[in-house]
Amino acid sequence: MLLEELLRFGQALLRPAALLEACVLLACLGLAWGVVRLIRGREPQPGSIWFGEGVIGGVLFPVLALLLALLARWLLTLPPLEVPITVFRVVLPILTSLAVIRLVVRVLHKLFPDSSVMRIVERSVSWIAWVAVVLWITGVLPLVLQELDAIRWKIGGAYVTVRELLEGAITAVIVLMGALWVSSALEARLLQGATDNLSIRKMAANALRALLLLVGLMFALSAAGIDLTALGVLGGALGVGIGLGLQKLAANYVSGFVILAERSMRIGDIVRVDNFEGRITDISTRFTVIRAVNGRESIVPNEMMITQRVENASLADSRLLLNSVVQVGYGTDVEALIPQLRDAVAAVPRVLADPAPAVLLTNFAADGLELTIGFWIADPENGQGNVRSDVNLAILRFLNRQQVEIPFPQRVLHAKPVPAADLVPGAGLAAGQRAGA
Secondary structure (H helix, E strand, O other): OHHHHHHHHHHHHOOHHHHHHHHHHHHHHHHHHHHHHHHHOOOOOOOOOOOOOOOOOOOHHHHHHHHHHHHHHHHHOOOOOOOOOOHHHHHHHHHHHHHHHHHHHHHHHHHOOOOHHHHHHHHHHHHHHHHHHHHHHHOOHHHHHHHHHHOEEEEOOEEEEHHHHHHHHHHHHHHHHHHHHHHHHHHHHHHOOOOOOHHHHHHHHHHHHHHHHHHHHHHHHHHOOOOHHHHHHHHHHHHHHHHHOOHHHHHHHHHHHHHHHHOOOOOOOEEEEOOEEEEEEEEOOOEEEEEOOOOOEEEEEHHHHHHOOOEEOOOOOOOEEEEEEEEEOOOOOHHHHHHHHHHHHHOOOOOOOOOOOEEEEEEEOOOOEEEEEEEEEOOHHHOOHHHHHHHHHHHHHHHHHOOOOOOOOOOOOOOOOOOHHHHOOOHHHHHHHHHHO
């Protein structure tokens, strides 16, 4: 039967109507390419799911080509043309498979760019789609579906066939991919251009993604033929599990939404948690990422951010006080030096004029007079070590110009007096001999 079907298909391709179909198909593909190119513009959009890296690298091209091919096939079957369909019988399954593969691949690449498991899923979807196309074109697909319909077993009070499970799985994949796609697009739109309200937008994006995934999962389970009323028992068991074994995980998720809602910590704040200081780069539903100035990143569970003391250097005011210490000799006129030293520190670019720098005599040290210089900066996210270095260099240049001594460590040695008898050579040895005799 398969051989006969292939022979009939080959004879149909030799008819003049097949040439007309091919020309119409090329016109549909060219029109789809032109529309995508016009919408996309001249600049590439490598991060876009619709467009991808090239004109035909995204989802829009196969979807638009499929819609145009369906419209063209419908028009060719209308009178007075009534063209027998041959080429479109092959092309439509290919375009459908290409659209499904592009959708799955682009969405998974966007959401999980570095996941090796997603690569396996992509290849599996591609193989399944192309095998289905081959079966569809050759006419074997209806026979396979009939055989799959004959394989059934009883689950509870209903009978389930293999065909229903496969169709439900395919529908579930498409629905979940669509939900992930929509959530990714909405999250990118919410976070675009966010500055001071980035935390609120991040919370809204996380909640929106969770809601869309929940709705997509419900649709997928319904499409797979699973009775949603049976999920009540599962929901109760899940609640018990969260209350007992998953309480830490649940606490982290709740703490993440509390942090984002209260805005006690925001993305970009300079914080210190458990002796680790850095800038918050991301607040997810389970953990917070803190990046130090040396490039190291700390992943802190959100529960720790709620239950422990957290130092936030930029919660209400981004200005930060820094200190530097220097010693001068005891003979220095400190009263005249302090105003000049304060002016030298104030000339450093990142040091704020209000509040102004302060120079205090804080200690009578062993080697000299200890001066503590305090100054304020408004941009701690740009680094603290670099501005402290600039202030120290300004202090050093000023003291060198004024010829002010920066004292070295000094120590006083006391020599114990030596008895006169020990200074005569051999005196001690003679006295010892006489005492032995």
